[in-house]
Amino acid sequence: MGTDNQPEPAASELEQPVNETAAKMSFELHSAAHLLRRNFDRRARAHGLSRSRWQVLWHLAREQGQKQAELAERLDVAPISLARQLDKLQEEGLVERRQDPADRRCFRIFLTETSKPALEVLRGLARETRSQALEGFSLVEVEQLQRLLGKLRENLV
Amino acid sequence: MGTDNQPEPAASELEQPVNETAAKMSFELHSAAHLLRRNFDRRARAHGLSRSRWQVLWHLAREQGQKQAELAERLDVAPISLARQLDKLQEEGLVERRQDPADRRCFRIFLTETSKPALEVLRGLARETRSQALEGFSLVEVEQLQRLLGKLRENLV
DNA sequence: CGCGCATTATAAGCATGCTTATGATGTATG
DNA sequence: CATACATCATAAGCATGCTTATAATGCGCG
Numbered sequence: 020m021g022t023d024n025q026p027e028p029a030a031s032e033l034e035q036p037v038n039e040t041a042a043k044m045s046f047e048l049h050s051a052a053h054l055l056r057r058n059f060d061r062r063a064r065a066h067g068l069s070r071s072r073w074q075v076l077w078h079l080a081r082e083q084g085q086k087q088a089e090l091a092e093r094l095d096v097a098p099i100s101l102a103r104q105l106d107k108l109q110e111e112g113l114v115e116r117r118q119d120p121a122d123r124r125c126f127r128i129f130l131t132e133t134s135k136p137a138l139e140v141l142r143g144l145a146r147e148t149r150s151q152a153l154e155g156f157s158l159v160e161v162e163q164l165q166r167l168l169g170k171l172r173e174n175l176v
Numbered sequence: 177m178g179t180d181n182q183p184e185p186a187a188s189e190l191e192q193p194v195n196e197t198a199a200k201m202s203f204e205l206h207s208a209a210h211l212l213r214r215n216f217d218r219r220a221r222a223h224g225l226s227r228s229r230w231q232v233l234w235h236l237a238r239e240q241g242q243k244q245a246e247l248a249e250r251l252d253v254a255p256i257s258l259a260r261q262l263d264k265l266q267e268e269g270l271v272e273r274r275q276d277p278a279d280r281r282c283f284r285i286f287l288t289e290t291s292k293p294a295l296e297v298l299r300g301l302a303r304e305t306r307s308q309a310l311e312g313f314s315l316v317e318v319e320q321l322q323r324l325l326g327k328l329r330e331n332l333v
Numbered sequence: 334c335g336c337g338c339a340t341t342a343t344a345a346g347c348a349t350g351c352t353t354a355t356g357a358t359g360t361a362t363g
Numbered sequence: 364c365a366t367a368c369a370t371c372a373t374a375a376g377c378a379t380g381c382t383t384a385t386a387a388t389g390c391g392c393g
Contacts, residue, residue: 040318041306045212047325052209053252054332055202071349088371095210100350102373124358124371149198154331160324161197167313167321168204174311175211228379245341257380259343281341281388340389351378359370 048171055152062144066137071104073141079114079130080138086125087116113137205328212309219301223294228261230298236271236287237295243282244273270294 056070063073078093079085085093091101105128108114113134116126130138153161217227225233235250236242242250248258262285265271270291273283287295310318 038303038306040315040322041310042302044310044318044322044325045302045306047322047329048205048209048212051325051329051332052205054329055205057252058332069348086371095214096349097351098371099352099373103349122359122371126372145199145202146195149195149202152328152331153198153201156324156327158197160327161201163320164324164328165197165201165204167317167324168201168208170313170317171309171321172204172208172211174309175208175215226378243341253379254381255341256343256382260379279341279389283342334393336391336393338390338392341387342385343387344385345383346381347383348381349379351376353375353377355372355374357371357373359368361366361368363364363366 051152055148058151059144059148062147063141066140066144068137068141072108073137075101075104075108076113076130076134076138077141079128079134083129084127086119086127088125090128208309212305215308216301216305219304220298223297223301225294225298229265230294232258232261232265233270233287233291233295234298236285236291240286241284243276243284245282247285 060070063069074094075090078090087101087105088098091098094101105114105116109116111133112131115129115131117129119125119127156164213227220227220230231251232247235247244258244262245255248255251258262271262273266273268290269288272286272288274286276282276284313321
């Protein structure tokens with residue numbers, strides 16, 4: 020309130036260029052993520068693994084025994100969508116639903132032995148895609164990118 | 177070939193940490209892009225604009241008069257998918273198909289006056305989402321992020 | 334000119350996701 | 364204990380995308 024003719028000089032100077040650069044950044048982010056997904060999907064598809072299927076397996080590999088509702092939340096998918104996917108995966112013997120002994124409403128989801136080869140394949144594909152995406156990046160750049168994306172993510176959670 | 181006991185020391189030192197950091201980076205990228213999309217989608221949805229609809233409008237705002245096949249390629253969508261989306265948009269009067277006088281097979285797609293308010297809304301929503309995503313970012317950081325993502329995108333094209 | 338082939342838009346049928354509704358089961362509160 | 368409410372999985376119906384197939388039209392080469 021001291022100087023009434025310079026309310027927020029820094030803001031007005033920065034606002035415009037930031038907004039313009041922000042638009043480009045936003046485009047790059049969408050584009051990069053899209054290409055990364057597509058790159059991986061193509062590889063996975065050659066092994067008969069569609070996105071919706073491998074995402075379930077992938078998350079289960081990190082943590083088994085979750086309830087469907089929990090798993091659906093982590094996958095950011097509607098519970099019913101997961102339920103139908105699990106129907107198919109179970110039919111093929113890749114996962115199994117086990118009754119929760121303490122709560123008869125819910126199932127706990129587990130991977131079967133059958134799923135192990137698929138998971139190995141997925142890990143390999145992820146490495147391939149990442150190494151292609153990050154070709155020519157220094158370790159510092161990768162860390163920088165990770166940090167900035169993490170910050171951005173925090174803002175949106 | 178000079179020193180046979182140190183084939184590629186730099187590579188073996190870097191490979192492991194890069195791979196680990198790369199995995200985190202990859203996660204952050206997917207996560208950030210997903211949240212950005214979701215953030216925008218929620219806002220857009222409150223205005224009755226679904227993703228598949230506003231994406232078409234958005235690209236047309238940049239360039240009208242394209243053939244369906246061209247537009248589909250830019251949207252990275254199958255031609256048939258775009259065709260059906262256009263059916264609906266045309267039905268609502270937001271876009272129009274004009275016969276190409278030189279090639280009777282194809283249509284040229286144009287926005288109508290009716291679509292202008294929707295586009296204004298979209299521009300506003302994009303600004304809101306971006307400003308939320310980039311809160312606390314310096315201009316330098318935004319530029320850095322844009323540059324790194326662009327580099328990553330180039331690797332995947 | 335004419336015939337094969339490419340291109341454009343669309344159709345049919347499937348996969349996947351969502352919203353809303355429902356039945357079974359748990360939990361809390363009077 | 365009983366009744367109201369919450370939660371879990373699933374069903375029904377719609378939206379959107381894809382693969383493959385098809386009809387109309389353009390194009391190139393003999």
